[in-house]
Amino acid sequence: QVQLVQSGAEVKKPGASVKVSCKASGNTFISNYMHWVRQVPGRGPQWMGVISPGGTASYAQKFQGRVTMTRDTSTGTLHMELSSLGFEDTAVYYCARDKYSTSQDLDFWGQGTLVTVSS
Amino acid sequence: DIHMTQAPSSLSASVGDIVTITCRASQRIDTYLNWYQQTPGRAPKLLISRASNLQSGVPSRFSGSGSGTDFTLSISSMQPEDFATYYCQQSYSTPTTFGPGTKVDIK
Numbered sequence: 001q002v003q004l005v006q007s008g009a010e011v012k013k014p015g016a017s018v019k020v021s022c023k024a025s026g027n028t029f030i031s032n033y034m035h036w037v038r039q040v041p042g043r044g045p046q047w048m049g050v051i052s053p054g055g056t057a058s059y060a061q062k063f064q065g066r067v068t069m070t071r072d073t074s075t076g077t078l079h080m081e082l083s084s085l086g087f088e089d090t091a092v093y094y095c096a097r098d099k100y101s102t103s104q105d106l107d108f109w110g111q112g113t114l115v116t117v118s119s
Numbered sequence: 120d121i122h123m124t125q126a127p128s129s130l131s132a133s134v135g136d137i138v139t140i141t142c143r144a145s146q147r148i149d150t151y152l153n154w155y156q157q158t159p160g161r162a163p164k165l166l167i168s169r170a171s172n173l174q175s176g177v178p179s180r181f182s183g184s185g186s187g188t189d190f191t192l193s194i195s196s197m198q199p200e201d202f203a204t205y206y207c208q209q210s211y212s213t214p215t216t217f218g219p220g221t222k223v224d225i226k
Binding site for chain 1: 174214
C-alpha cells in the first residue's frame, strides 16, 4: 500500500519561508512523478508543481521564483519550500502521486500539512 | 489556464437519493476530467479518471460521463459515507486545475 506521510503543521510570519516534507513508501519514490497541491479551507485545490523521478521540477507560473521542489533519494523524502510567505499562503499543503507518468491523475495523497501565516 | 466551474455549489440529499453534479471546462478537454471526493480533515480521494473510469475500490453507484466541456458525476443511491465535497479536475493541460467544489450534505 502506498503511503505518503507529511511533516507537521507550521506557523510562520509574513516574509518567512516554510519547508514541507513528504516521505513516500516503497517504489513510489523511485518510479512516480509527484505533485504538490495546496488548498485554502473552503476552496478547491490549487496545483503548485510537479517533480519527476529524476528530480526535475516544473512549477505553476503563480509560484515561479518562490517555490522549490526537491527529492532526497537517500531518505525517500520529497520537500517543498515556499518563500516570501504572505497571509494568502495560509492553506493545507499536500503531496500527491501521479498514477501514470504525467497523467495528472492523483491517486494517492499525503495527509496534508497546515501552514498558517500570522503576524 | 483552463477554468473549471461546478454546479450546484451545494445540495442537500437523503440516503437513497440520486445525486447529479455537473462540471464545465472553459475550453474543450476531450475526456481528461477527474472527480475527487473529500471529507472534512481528509485529503481528496480520486474516484473517477478520464471522465468515466471508476478507480479500483470505488463503489459502482458512482459514475461519470461527458466529453468536451460538459461533464457529470452521478451517485445512484446516496449512502451515509457519500456526504462529502466533490471536485472536478481537468488533466488535459498544465497547469491542472480544479473546480470550486460541490458540497453534498444531509437533508
